[in-house]
Amino acid sequence: MFGRKKSREGDHKAATADPGAPDPGAGTTAARHVETDLSVDLAGMTLPNPVMTASGCAANGRELARFFPLDDLGAFVSKTVLLDPRSGRGTPRMAETSGGMLNSIGLQGPGIEAFVTTDLPWLASTGARVLPSIAGTDPRQFAVVAKTLRTSEAFSACVGVEVNISCPNVANRGLVFACDAASSTEVVDRVREQLPDTPLFVKLSPDVTDIVAIARACLHAGADGLTMINTLLGMSIDTNRMRPHLAGITGGLSGPAIRPVAVRAVWQVYAAMLAGTLPTKPIVGVGGVGSGEDALQFLAAGASAVQVGTATFGDPHAPVRVRDELAEGLSRRGLRTVADAVGLAHTRLP
Amino acid sequence: MSRVSPRTEPSVVHVAARLVATRPVGDFQYMTFAAPGVPDLARPGQFVGITVGGPTSGALLRRSFSLHAVSPAADRSEEDILDIVVAANGPGTQWLVAQDVGAVVDLVGPLGRAFPLPRERVACVLVGGGYGSAPLFWLASALRDRGCRVELVLGGASWERLFGADKAERYADGVTITTDDGSRGHQGRVTDVLGDVIDGSGASVVYACGPMGMLEAVTSVAADHGAVAQVAVEESMACGVGVCMTCVMPVRGSDGVTRMVRSCVEGPVFRGDRIRWDAFEQGWCRVPDDTLGAPIVPAAPVGAGDRPARASAPVEADAPEQAASAESGPDASDEGAQ
Ligand SMILES: Cc1cc2nc3c(=O)[nH]c(=O)nc-3n(C[C@H](O)[C@H](O)[C@H](O)COP(=O)(O)OP(=O)(O)OC[C@H]3O[C@@H](n4cnc5c(N)ncnc54)[C@H](O)[C@@H]3O)c2cc1C
């Protein structure tokens, strides 16, 4: 079933010993290998490693399971699911850009009922730790989706829930929830009510003036952690036809091109946590992660875990490859745990 | 997706493939790779995804190519081989055709669903447009192995844009060539001759691969002449493996319901009469109103009140500005993503 170019399965520990590296995280001294434990605890989610798929970049699991066992991942993040089935938009839905791509899918999906009766039980059967991504077109819908999830049979496979607030709020003139602190608060409130004991990660949009303010609204409303970032709004013109490239006109930009924006966003929010102006909660970094080095950037900026999105399109093994490269990268820097790397760059300022 | 069990192929490999031979054929490049594991799994109509531009390239997404031929290693001294036919359309394919023997590319395959083969020994017509004829030769062999009579109809803009015309005789019981400019064979389009070929051979199945416009026309000619069309489509693909949802098109299921289905896993081969050709227009494909889960969005500002209406096509042929303004109004803000 699986691809030949297998990752070194189950190799959650990058071995070899050299205890007591003098300058943890110093990087370049390749001799300082230590044994690194990749496991993380994110607001009560205990995961064997900090690498996840990114929502919408791994469908609902069956396709990637042809390439690697899904429980090799720290967690499997499913495609954002809404209340009803959605066809999504017309095509073209994608345009490749330098170091990235634009997508305009339109949250195509089967709806929450189909998700909990077919996708979730199947994911549960693989042993994957599932972090379903949910959304709604108004706060009430978020609540209904959350409730349907909680009352479903396979809910025990969910280690938490990711709340995608980067979608338009029809109750607020179509303004994206994540762009407005009050709407973000309302959504998190409603989902929290339905899922009082489930780790809730709220996924933020970078298309805001002050991402710290939105992070604050979400955390005060009861979010257990933050996922950062969703795609950036972009557009591309097909110059042969002198018209928009995408049928959806605008699209979300992803891939390595947005990594610096994502690292900056994580940095700002983590800095606010260090300064005590935000409650300290785990951050999941996402945006252009395609290698262990990329993942290290996010950890050093303040993320406790990472998600791999667009990189999976070019390399279906990317999530497990990132995991293995991260293990090696941490080990090479003398870092014994993921936590040892989190926020490290904040201690090394000019 | 509404149907959560994609009928995906049973197996796929992800390998480093080495270019072992490459030569120009007309306007195309005929490229042969050693790709361990692919030939044994592949069937006609499937494709492979290849990364382009090398490791430092900004091009992240795979390019898709139909398998033209495969040859499993007979023994240890041989290699698993596959052939593709590449048209240098844009930067990625230009990079690929410029590679020299010995170059190594990252390859995933086989991908997608193959052409379904008939159970009975029926006559079949295989129609290829441009490099779209690439997968048909292998299909022709598979059909003749089952005792089917095979007619090949190959078309292109000009003789340089025909693929395989020279070897066609070896693969088929009858061959018809068309070119738009008359530089070889009949002047005109494949669909100008298709009806006669179907009638003359008594074919009950037409297989086709080529540009979308051709596939639509083939589907309709086949229906008019009592044959079923099986067509291999081409839609922009970001991943090729079913995870990104970019490659969708509206297809009517056996239950009569239209869904936006992924052409990389549920296609690229579809029954022609199941594809909603009415949704394709000038390079766009809109979501037909009766599609499962079709969007209901506020109608264009003028005179629409606040009654929700079905989303209009991004370009309703003659009113592109209107659609654009509906999307770019302040309220539509950032629905761009995902
Ligand atoms: C199932 C399938 C089979 C194909 N078989 C062949 C074949 O046998 N021989 C051949 O020469 N070409 C084939 N194509 C088309 C080929 O994939 C594109 O020409 C190629 O992706 C263009 O890449 P580029 O970098 O040159 O162009 P660019 O325009 O720079 O590509 C930009 C992006 O758009 C995508 N894209 C652009 N054009 C197409 C297209 N026509 N179809 C799909 N994706 C596109 C690319 O994958 C890339 O991500 C096939 C496509 C599909 C979907």
Ligand SMILES: Cc1cc2nc3c(=O)[nH]c(=O)nc-3n(C[C@H](O)[C@H](O)[C@H](O)COP(=O)(O)O)c2cc1C
């Ligand atoms: C094709 C595509 C579909 C996406 N769908 C979703 C989605 O349904 N929900 C969501 O929260 N994010 C979605 N995203 C955003 C990604 O999860 C991720 O936040 C973003 O792409 C940045 O990460 P990357 O650069 O690794 O892709 C999608 C991204 C892409 C490219």
Ligand code: FES
């Ligand atoms: S190309 Fe990604 S789902 Fe088909």
